[in-house]
Amino acid sequence: MQSQRDLLVESAPCSCIVIIVTVVVAQVLVGVSSVAVPSSNCYALDNSSRIVDFSSWIGHFFEYEGKDTDVVIRFCKDVETRSQTGYVDFGQFNNFNHFVAGSGGVDFVQGYYNGDLLNCEQSYDKLGRTAQVNIICGSCSNGQCKGELGCICNVTQESSCSVFVELAIPCEKPGPRAFEGFTVGFHPRSWEIVYNGMTQLGYEKSHHEFSFATEQTQVTLYMTAIASLSTLVRKPMIQILPEKGLKVTLSGSGATGSPPTTLTPTLLNVEWTCQEARDTPYEVNVTIPIEGYEPIQFFLTKICEHRQDQRGRFYKRMGYLWNHILHIHCYVNSVLCWGDSFTKHAWNACMGLMHCQA
Numbered sequence: 001m002q003s004q005r006d007l008l009v010e011s012a013p014c015s016c017i018v019i020i021v022t023v024v025v026a027q028v029l030v031g032v033s034s035v036a037v038p039s040s041n042c043y044a045l046d047n048s049s050r051i052v053d054f055s056s057w058i059g060h061f062f063e064y065e066g067k068d069t070d071v072v073i074r075f076c077k078d079v080e081t082r083s084q085t086g087y088v089d090f091g092q093f094n095n096f097n098h099f100v101a102g103s104g105g106v107d108f109v110q111g112y113y114n115g116d117l118l119n120c121e122q123s124y125d126k127l128g129r130t131a132q133v134n135i136i137c138g139s140c141s142n143g144q145c146k147g148e149l150g151c152i153c154n155v156t157q158e159s160s161c162s163v164f165v166e167l168a169i170p171c172e173k174p175g176p177r178a179f180e181g182f183t184v185g186f187h188p189r190s191w192e193i194v195y196n197g198m199t200q201l202g203y204e205k206s207h208h209e210f211s212f213a214t215e216q217t218q219v220t221l222y223m224t225a226i227a228s229l230s231t232l233v234r235k236p237m238i239q240i241l242p243e244k245g246l247k248v249t250l251s252g253s254g255a256t257g258s259p260p261t262t263l264t265p266t267l268l269n270v271e272w273t274c275q276e277a278r279d280t281p282y283e284v285n286v287t288i289p290i291e292g293y294e295p296i297q298f299f300l301t302k303i304c305e306h307r308q309d310q311r312g313r314f315y316k317r318m319g320y321l322w323n324h325i326l327h328i329h330c331y332v333n334s335v336l337c338w339g340d341s342f343t344k345h346a347w348n349a350c351m352g353l354m355h356c357q358a
Contacts, residue, residue: 035176035197035294036204042076044099044108049293050174051198052108054099062167064152071155071165079112079131079165090131090163091115107171108135120161131163137171144168179293181226181262182233188222188265193298203298211281211301214274217308219300220252221268223260223288230259234289236268241283245276246302248284274304 037043040055060075069083076099079090091112093099098111115129123129139145140153150169157163178197185191193203202210212219225233235257240246254260254268270284281301288296 035178035199035296037195037198037200039201040076041095042093042099045101045178045180045196046107046174047101047103048174048177049180049197050177052172052174054172056172057169060149062150062152064155064165066155071152071163073133073152073165073167076110079115079133079163081163088129089115090129091127102134105136105141106134107137109133110135123159123161129161129163131165133165133167135171136166136168138168140166140168176294179225179229179232179290179296181224181229182290182296183224184221184268184296184298186219186221188224190222193221194296197293197296199296199298203300206281206283206299206301208281208301211303214303214305214308217271217273219270219272221254221270222265223254223268224262224265225260227261227263230261232291232293233257233259234291236286236288238287239285241285245274245278246282246284246304247273247275270300272302274302274306274308276304277306278304 035051038051038053038055040058042055042058043051043053046052054076057075059077062073062075064071069081071079071081073079076093078092081088081090092114093110093112095111095113098113100109101107102109110133112131112133113127115127115131117128120129136153140151142153144153145151145168150167153166153168155163155165180197182194182197183191184194186193191200193200223233236250236255238248238250240248249271250268251271252267252269254266258266260266270286272282272284281303284300284302286298286300290296
């Protein structure tokens with residue numbers, strides 16, 4: 001017969017392994033930083049899908065002195081020409097998908113649209129005057145730039161309605177790599193939580209104003225990805241803060257790591273039950289590993305104003321059902337009231353039931 005000491009020695013390695021695995025998983029979840037969308041729309045993804053945030057450049061002034069007309073750029077705001085006859089607006093920067101990676105010797109391309117309409121009413125899908133700014137990370141090939149903040153290298157006016165500008169600036173350092181094409185939303189064709197691999201504002205960290213109510217015990221999320229990259233999506237993991245007080249379970253095709261596509265989104269059902277009331281919301285950190293990319297991470301917050309008991313909810317549902325049965329019974333009896341078979345006793349009983357349910 002083994003001694004108690006031997007049993008403790010044999011069981012210790014297993015316990016240690018479980019503890020180590022638990023600690024490692026917790027550290028991984030805590031250490032992962034989400035690929036969050038920048039705070040402004042002045043950003044782009046480079047050719048390696050890394051985020052380059054130009055928010056600090058917003059409104060920076062660049063001027064090119066031409067022979068008769070000068071061109072002015074207010075970075076991520078607008079482009080205009082200036083001459084003795086006045087200013088002409090060549091477009092505004094106001095759409096998130098008009099800042100993209102370039103090709104060849106151009107690192108990024110910006111589109112400015114909805115400029116002055118005069119004599120350009122039918123140009124470029126009736127968007128008025130437009131400008132395209134080709135951004136070079138570094139200096140102009142002709143050595144035009146002097147100083148550290150860059151300059152306009154060249155301007156080409158294709159027509160009175162369109163202008164091309166070559167701008168050289170010291171670009172920002174690329175950030176984390178985004179899993180382009182990946183979305184998470186509350187509908188198969190929406191992306192409130194994650195868009196293009198980037199966690200949207202409101203879900204990149206805990207926000208009280210984005211919390212789900214106590215009564216909402218289930219949330220269904222829809223995930224999509226580009227079909228050719230969908231097999232890179234792995235099984236999601238969760239971390240709950242604080243660890244006790246909120247019971248959370250994941251189910252659905254998304255919980256098992258099934259590959260999502262745009263045509264066949266996977267479902268991630270988040271079922272949560274309040275086991276302890278709390279003044280501040282619970283945080284549920286959802287992490288979706290992506291092979292070869294930064295993981296997708298977002299936060300869901302849950303308000304627990306009171307404890308949710310499974311048995312209590314069962315009896316509550318049964319109470320609702322019984323309430324409907326009684327009302328139907330009273331309705332049938334009231335219809336029968338017009339017949340000879342309806343007695344005064346039945347009528348009084350019916351009225352008593354209706355009074356009890358009121």
